[in-house]
Amino acid sequence: MPDTGRPTDPDGLVLEAWGQGLMLGSLLIMAAITVCNMKKHILLHKLILAELVLAMANGTFIFPHAPVYGWYQSATAIGLNVSWALHNVIAWMKNRPFLSRRFSMFYIITVMLCWPYWVVEIYANFTYFNNINTIFLKTRPLEPLFRDPWWVFTTISLFWTIKREYNFGLWELVQISPRFGVMLISMCLSIGFIVVDLLSVLNVFNDSLPTGIEPFWKLSFIFKCLCDTVILDDFKTALDLMRSYWLRKQASGEILLTKPNERSPFPRRGAAIDDIEVAGRPVVAHDIVRSDKSFSVPRVVLRENV
Numbered sequence: 001m002p003d004t005g006r007p008t009d010p011d012g013l014v015l016e017a018w019g020q021g022l023m024l025g026s027l028l029i030m031a032a033i034t035v036c037n038m039k040k041h042i043l044l045h046k047l048i049l050a051e052l053v054l055a056m057a058n059g060t061f062i063f064p065h066a067p068v069y070g071w072y073q074s075a076t077a078i079g080l081n082v083s084w085a086l087h088n089v090i091a092w093m094k095n096r097p098f099l100s101r102r103f104s105m106f107y108i109i110t111v112m113l114c115w116p117y118w119v120v121e122i123y124a125n126f127t128y129f130n131n132i133n134t135i136f137l138k139t140r141p142l143e144p145l146f147r148d149p150w151w152v153f154t155t156i157s158l159f160w161t162i163k164r165e166y167n168f169g170l171w172e173l174v175q176i177s178p179r180f181g182v183m184l185i186s187m188c189l190s191i192g193f194i195v196v197d198l199l200s201v202l203n204v205f206n207d208s209l210p211t212g213i214e215p216f217w218k219l220s221f222i223f224k225c226l227c228d229t230v231i232l233d234d235f236k237t238a239l240d241l242m243r244s245y246w247l248r249k250q251a252s253g254e255i256l257l258t259k260p261n262e263r264s265p266f267p268r269r270g271a272a273i274d275d276i277e278v279a280g281r282p283v284v285a286h287d288i289v290r291s292d293k294s295f296s297v298p299r300v301v302l303r304e305n306v
Contacts, residue, residue: 004129006062006069012213017062019215024059026222027052030229037232044093047086048228055083055221067130074126081118081125084147084221085111090228091154097236098161107150114146141201143217148194151224155187158235166243176242183230186223193220 007013031052038045057076064072088111096104121139128136162173174181197216199205231238 004070004131005066006064007213013062015213015215019213019218020059020062023218023222024056027056027059027225030225031056034229034232042232044090044234045232047090047093048232051083051086051090051228052225054079054086055225070126070130073129074122077125078122081122085115085118087224087228088114088147088150091151094228094234095154095157097234098157098165107153111150117142117146144194144198144201148191152191152194155191158187159184161235162239166239172246173242176246177238179230180238180242183227186226186230190220190223190227193217193223 007016031049034045034049034052038049040046056079058073058080061069061073061076089108092104092108092111095107099107117139121136121143124136124139127133170181170184173184193216197214197220200214200216
């Protein structure tokens with residue numbers, strides 16, 4: 001049976017400690033951002049926070065030595081596996097408004113059907129890292145199959161929906177809400193690291209990485225959580241706000257404040273619209289001073305500039 005204790009090779013120890021530190025620090029920052037922006041009465045926001053908190057402890061198991069190491073690693077892996085399963089529920093809730101009822105039910109039922117696998121994975125993880133058996137070596141390569149297909153579908157579905165129903169170009173989308181652009185980039189990066197993690201599990205990088213050290217799933221998980229944190233609401237709510245604002249921009253052209261000392265609800269001239277909440281604010285009728293047939297991003301004019 002292979003050595004399953006704390007890494008003793010310097011390269012392996014450094015890589016594992018770096019990966020855990022990166023994951024823990026990222027989750028802490030994202031949890032703080034989530035708390036600052038969440039609305040208490042919205043279940044989706046609470047689930048996103050739970051997803052982050054449940055996985056945090058798994059970023060600290062590098063510290064104990066044997067025999068505590070195996071027990072602590074296995075205990076923290078429970079929260080991590082629950083967080084992975086919860087992530088697919090969150091993805092379903094965010095993408096559900098775009099799905100038919102039948103397909104939506106199929107989506108969430110298949111997610112729930114995978115939960116018995118996670119129970120087996122928790123057991124296999126415990127027995128492996130406590131030197132009882134090696135079932136984990138057979139269940140670990142199956143993780144991507146029970147963890148990631150729903151996220152890959154959600155990513156593809158969102159890109160397709162943006163193109164088909166909203167007629168947004170990606171550059172226009174980033175101009176309206178850079179945070180939405182960050183989410184789309186994070187989606188692509190998470191899928192990229194899913195592929196690399198799968199190759200790592202299949203020993204494609206066997207000669208390049210220290211034995212048993214696989215940091216790529218951590219990077220994929222970080223970018224998945226970033227997608228949930230950057231925009232807390234479901235995709236339809238976020239896109240409808242942006243479409244509403246985009247249509248108003250096409251109709252209005254330029255915005256004029258009614259009072260010189262009043263703070264503008266929109267950025268000053270040349271600034272990007274970087275907040276989905278700002279994009280969704282209503283525009284008062286008397287704020288519109290003239291229309292512009294151009295579909296480019298309008299300038300914001302203050303009274304003192306007139």
